[in-house]
Amino acid sequence: MKIGIIGLPQSGKTTLFQLLTNNVNTKASSKANIGVARVIDPRVTKLSQIFNPKKTTYATIEMVDFSSLPKGQLKNDNPLLQALKDVDAIVQVIRAFGSEPLLTGDEDVNPMNELAQIQSELIVSDWSLLETRLERIEKERAKGVSAAGAKEIALLNSCKDTLEQDLPLWTLELSTEEEKLIRGYNFLTRKPLLIVVNVDEEQMRQHSYPQQGNLEAWADERGIPVIMISGQVEKEISQLDEPDRSLFMADLGITESGIERLSRAVYAHLGLISYFTVGEDEVRAWTIVQGTNAKQAAGKIHSDLERGFIRAEVVSYEDFINAGSMQKAKEKGLFRLEGKEYVVQDGDIISIRFKV
Numbered sequence: 001m002k003i004g005i006i007g008l009p010q011s012g013k014t015t016l017f018q019l020l021t022n023n024v025n026t027k028a029s030s031k032a033n034i035g036v037a038r039v040i041d042p043r044v045t046k047l048s049q050i051f052n053p054k055k056t057t058y059a060t061i062e063m064v065d066f067s068s069l070p071k072g073q074l075k076n077d078n079p080l081l082q083a084l085k086d087v088d089a090i091v092q093v094i095r096a097f098g099s100e101p102l103l104t105g106d107e108d109v110n111p112m113n114e115l116a117q118i119q120s121e122l123i124v125s126d127w128s129l130l131e132t133r134l135e136r137i138e139k140e141r142a143k144g145v146s147a148a149g150a151k152e153i154a155l156l157n158s159c160k161d162t163l164e165q166d167l168p169l170w171t172l173e174l175s176t177e178e179e180k181l182i183r184g185y186n187f188l189t190r191k192p193l194l195i196v197v198n199v200d201e202e203q204m205r206q207h208s209y210p211q212q213g214n215l216e217a218w219a220d221e222r223g224i225p226v227i228m229i230s231g232q233v234e235k236e237i238s239q240l241d242e243p244d245r246s247l248f249m250a251d252l253g254i255t256e257s258g259i260e261r262l263s264r265a266v267y268a269h270l271g272l273i274s275y276f277t278v279g280e281d282e283v284r285a286w287t288i289v290q291g292t293n294a295k296q297a298a299g300k301i302h303s304d305l306e307r308g309f310i311r312a313e314v315v316s317y318e319d320f321i322n323a324g325s326m327q328k329a330k331e332k333g334l335f336r337l338e339g340k341e342y343v344v345q346d347g348d349i350i351s352i353r354f355k356v
């Protein structure tokens with residue numbers, strides 16, 4: 001899974017990227033920075049303490065830090081745009097800290113304006129793609145060589161209408177068939193969106209920042225998660241060891257780092273869950289889409305496990321922790337033998353029986 005971080009210059013994208021990926025050497029550059037973020041899951045940490053395996057593997061998310069997107073840049077055949085088309089979700093970072101004049105052209109921080117500017121860049125980008133495509137289809141039809149069917153053309157036109165009303169394409173309710181027809185376009189405004197508001201320490205303590213009400217109302221209406229993070233505070237948290245770390249966080253009134261909150265929000269918004277495999281060799285988290293069955297989930301580990309799938313031995317994380325050990329969990333009958341159609345649940349600890 002790949003997440004693209006976008007936003008105006010100086011909003012804190014690179015800072016966030018560095019925190020997420022532990023990549024402190026990233027330089028500001030005109031290209032996109034790519035890194036891998038570990039999804040901090042306390043359950044994996046706990047399982048690792050219990051099994052003491054040779055290796056502990058957290059789930060990961062590939063992060064792309066897009067250098068800032070100046071006005072109009074996404075309209076062109078920009079390599080950045082190509083890279084952005086490739087992500088599974090977009091995180092827009094918005095600056096709420098500081099009071100220096102900003103690139104929004106405002107005298108003070110203006111989160112709503114930052115939001116509007118970037119969102120309109122995305123809309124314009126999709127719109128120009130559609131316009132080019134529709135023009136080409138028209139020319140081809142005039143020559144009688146267009147492969148595009150009437151359904152596709154009608155759909156593309158309704159997409160264009162939507163964008164012309166200044167609405168992102170995820171506001172369109174599409175049938176599975178329509179969804180298939182436009183999948184290849186990789187429209188930016190059809191990708192899941194999350195918003196990170198970058199605040200300073202004081203704002204974090206107060207739980208407030210300029211225009212918070214407006215921003216949250218905007219996001220609520222659209223079902224978009226808003227995560228308040230302070231790049232500055234996160235940096236400090238990441239540099240502290242226990243118990244100072246917990247003390248500092250308690251002082252701020254938070255129990256989870258912003259990075260943890262962000263990964264949880266990404267999982268929830270994209271409908272992702274984790275299941276675990278455990279043992280002396282490795283404790284590992286696997287990411288799957290909600291609704292994945294046991295056989296498909298086994299395929300995440302290895303195609304042989306999917307092909308030769310017989311049964312899955314399953315115990316939930318909670319049951320396992322409450323029982324205290326695998327042995328006790330088995331004695332208490334908390335282990336279940338599930339078939340290939342079993343829908344894997346978040347936190348399932350699974351062992352696959354297979355034969356190839």
Ligand SMILES: Nc1nc2c(ncn2[C@@H]2O[C@H](COP(=O)(O)OP(=O)(O)O)[C@@H](O)[C@H]2O)c(=O)[nH]1
Binds near residue numbers: 011012231
């Ligand atoms: N005070 C404060 N400064 C921050 C915070 N996050 C980032 N910065 C600073 O803001 C500037 C721009 O950050 P950067 O991550 O490079 O922004 P980008 O242009 O969006 O990649 C840098 O000088 C950062 O140190 C924050 O939460 N608080």
Ligand SMILES: [Mg+2]
Binds near residue numbers: 013015028029
């Ligand atoms: Mg940057």
